[in-house]
Amino acid sequence: MTNSQQPTPPPADKAYLARSVQRKLRDVSVSVDFERLSYIDAPRPEQRHWVTNRAVDELVEQLRHLDVTAPGYVGGASRREIDPGQWSGSTATYVDGELLIEDQQVMQDWEIPLMRRMAEVVAAGHGDVLEIGFGLGLSAGFIEDCGVNSHTIVELNAEVADVARAWAATRPESDIVIAEGSWQEQTHRLGLFDGVFWDAFPTSESEFDQYVLRDSTVAEAFFPFAAAHLRPGGVFTYYTNERDSLSRRHQRNLLRYFSSFGVELVSGLRPPDDCEYWWADSMCVVRAVK
Known part of the structure; x- marks a missing residue:
């Protein structure tokens, strides 16, 4: 042929x-x-x-x-742009179970069930825990309730850091260190931990654009830092902004830095109708293992 x-x-x-x-x-x-x-x-x-x-x-x-x-989402409210000021020196307002900085809803107390479960995940080994962001102190209190060897908290805003120091003073029996500054500045000065907890808020429009709108998850930029400061077998958990599953992109980014991960749901969340940053009744909690 x-x-x-x-x-x-x-x-x-x-x-x-x-x-x-x-x-x-x-x-x-x-x-x-x-x-x-x-x-x-x-x-x-x-x-x-x-x-x-x-x-x-x-x-x-x-x-x-x-x-x-x-x-099934709550109505929510539109987020205002973050003023291009110095977040570290901005006024922190605590009112009615809410923390406001630069007119941003940084944390609200509807997150209590979520923070409790994340604290249980990161403190399960009762070792040394690094926490990024103090906020309302919800997760910090739950971590201490779990019983840990030491607890290092990184907080950028000066007024919130003062609140964190006052909170730590009420627990003199605990080994608590408050490191004031951004996680970008502070993490290289820190050692190794058995657990790392991340719940930081974007402090500028450029950070919001990158971390919230463009990255696979709000904590993605912190993944390599978390992995670098975890002992072998250590656990990393973070505020995910994922309602009921993880995207493939999110999973791939986790496996770049961690040997394995597990996912569970915290259900029954009740963000108020005017919440600017979350609208659903559940969120994923991740347990990533070094």
Whole structure:
């Protein structure tokens, strides 16, 4: 048989080389178009077909899930822009179970169940714990209630750091250190810990844009620092901003720095209708292991 007489590939093979993947449902249509046919250039076209279809199916499932769950959100309120001032010297206002800095809702007491469970996760080994962000002191109190060997708290805002020092003074039997400053400044001065807890608030519009809007999770920038300051087998937990599961991107970023992780839900959360930073009745708690 000459080259001109070679048979053409069967239709199934052509499907594997499709330039687009489409899903059309009753309420939504999704189309992914490949401008370059070699995009996701797997050794075999069947492999490319399988992984791209799986990715689109996951997107469709996520949209379906959001359609079901979004009506259950509280109304929430629009966040005001963070003034380009010096967060460390800004006034901290504590009122009605809420901490306000630069007109931002930094923490509210609806987080109590979440903070309690995160504290239990990070303090389970009863060792040395590093906590980033004091806020209302909710997690700090729960960590101490669990019984730990030592407790180091990094807090950027000067007035909140003063509140943290006053709180620590009421527990003279505990080994508590308050390190005033940003986590970016303080972590390289610190040693190793058995547990690391992160619940910091973005202190500028640029941080909000990067950490909240662009990163896979608000704590992503801190992952390498947490891993660097954990002893082998140590545990890291953090405020996730994830309602009921972790995205694949989030999981991949965790596994860059930690050997394993587990996820559980804290349900029954009740953020108020005017909450600016969370609207759902649950949030994921992560236990990442060094």
